[in-house]
Amino acid sequence: MPSHGLGLAPRLRYLAGRARRIDVGSVFARARESARDHGRWMPAVLVDMLWSAGFRQVGFQDYVDYDFAILNRAERETYMTHPVSNQLSQKYDHPDFRHIFQDKIEFDRVFSDFLRRDWMVVEPGNRDAVRAFVEGHGTVVTKEPVGQAGTGVHRYRASEVEDWDAFHRGLLERGELLIEEVIRQHADLAAVCPGTVNTTRVTAFFDGRQTHILAIAQKFGRGAVSDQMTFGGFYTMLDDDGKAVGPGYDSHGHVHERHPDSDFVIADFQLPMIEQVRTFVDEVARVVPQVQYVGWDIVVTPDGPVLVEGNWGAGVYENKPSVTGIRTGHKPRYRAAIGF
Template sequence: MPANGLAIGPKLRYLAERARRIDIGSVIDRAKEVRDQHGQAVPATVWDMLWSAAKHDVAFQDYVDFDFAMLTKAERETFMTHPVSMQLAQQYSQPAGRAIFEDKIAFNRRFSNYIQREWLVVKEDNADEVRSFVESQGTIIAKVPVSHMGLGVRRYHAKDITDWSAFHRRLLDGDERLLEEIIAQHDDLAAVCPGTVNTTRIVGFYDGTDVHTLAVSQKFGRGEVSDQMSYGGFYTMLDPDTGHSLSAGYDSHGHVHHTHPDSGFRIADFQLPHFAEAIALIDRAAREVPEVQYAGWDVVVTANGADLVEGNWGAGVYENKPSVSGVRTGHKPRYRAAIGF
């Protein structure tokens, strides 16, 4: 067994695939980012990044994002990384469960009791139903059922549609088969960014008896249809016990936001409303598909509690950024305590 206690097979397969796909030019570019921020020489950084990837399961972007250049060995050991997270995801999920999480329509059907918003599946024979739904909502979100990173998501306004038959065909041809009501987020979230529905990522692990909260991050958008980084969004870590922001916001592109660029809201002052209700929602939802024990859950806090948006069996990693937060430790101890790896 490797030092982190994860199965040796997946680890070796990951390393072999990583070695096959390695892009030295990309590594050097990241090393230059580290040099510009921390003053560490590029050759030393390249070597440290390669060694960290091979020995400690640290992705190159993790090294940059989590400021490993300024951390001690002991501090680095406390940070979750994407390779470790993916190994956990592979180990603690089964194909049948993954299929539900990967298809947004299947997910909505299975988790309908945890979803507050209205939604509709676009079919070949329901053009009139689609028109009625969109007109009743005014503005809707259309989603491609199988997509990632906020891609395949579009916002439509009923007032802009003049040919409903053509609109219905466009949805089918574009595989935008899931239509959803726009979630009415809590006023405290709208105060930060009213133009985007701002989601909270709660990473949890179901051990068969209890659901453990491992990490909580708050994502903020920039007025676009999604709060993902591909749409200009960013995040801040929340205290997993209180739901209060731990720092300013940041992303994987070197941007730091002490205040929201559009509203001016100070990110470090943010407190997620109805935090206990959001955690309770995930405590229930995480038991629904026991074939997926480890997942990243996206919720939106509303005036009445929390609305479940989606679950991700590949939970991803959101972590502290020491140069921004001043917090030089990560969340891996919580993961280890809950999962036992």
């Protein structure tokens, strides 16, 4: 595929925005963390981190998460970073269609055929419908229409609701307007963490003809309603066959060779139905072809993959060298598929 480039102007605008919002204390803290973890001299790490951010499009947290302090230049060049991913999102995700992915209710409407679970919208006057839905499913998840990183997601059990008028009124007041049936995950996922629905993040690019899978990360929760890091979750990268490449980790310095609750060895994880997952991602990527670069969150159930959400700002999930021993990332795959 010919190179399209990402352009200098978007890069300069991104850097200018970052410079205006820079938290000096946070940068120093990250530099100290990286220097401590890898036995490096902190001032040298700080200078390298700032230089990498300014000239190599490496986010400060990227530098820490992907162990740039121990990588050489060639190894660093193989890593996808958040600044580059942001530019891809801005270029390949048409602004007229991004709202479909930002509004969870609109997303459920457009992708209803791929959710494969019941859902409804909370509205004034539909208390009885809400009660019937919650009692019918026993346990439900509610979502605020706009949220990220697991914020605005809640779990309720019908047996714990004493006043349905107050429950319905509370949902409206808090903006928890979307209710969904809880997903029943595959036994291989439940074996790692049964208390959380563990999602698979598949980052993909649809070029108008073919869907290219760029990276696959498996997220694991800690029993909360979400598997996001804000709820104590972590992830591991998967290879093309759906096999974990090593232990799990997060952006807070935690490494999990075993799941803290189930004692499951993370490196032994194998995502079930990997071929069905590939087919499924290709199908959902064609629903809104104007949004080409997406991070799809899916869950493998006993009956096959189901869709949780799509993120037009795909974010980045990458390999961590100090945990896996693998010192290369996924950027070459992005380049081959997208041509930048």
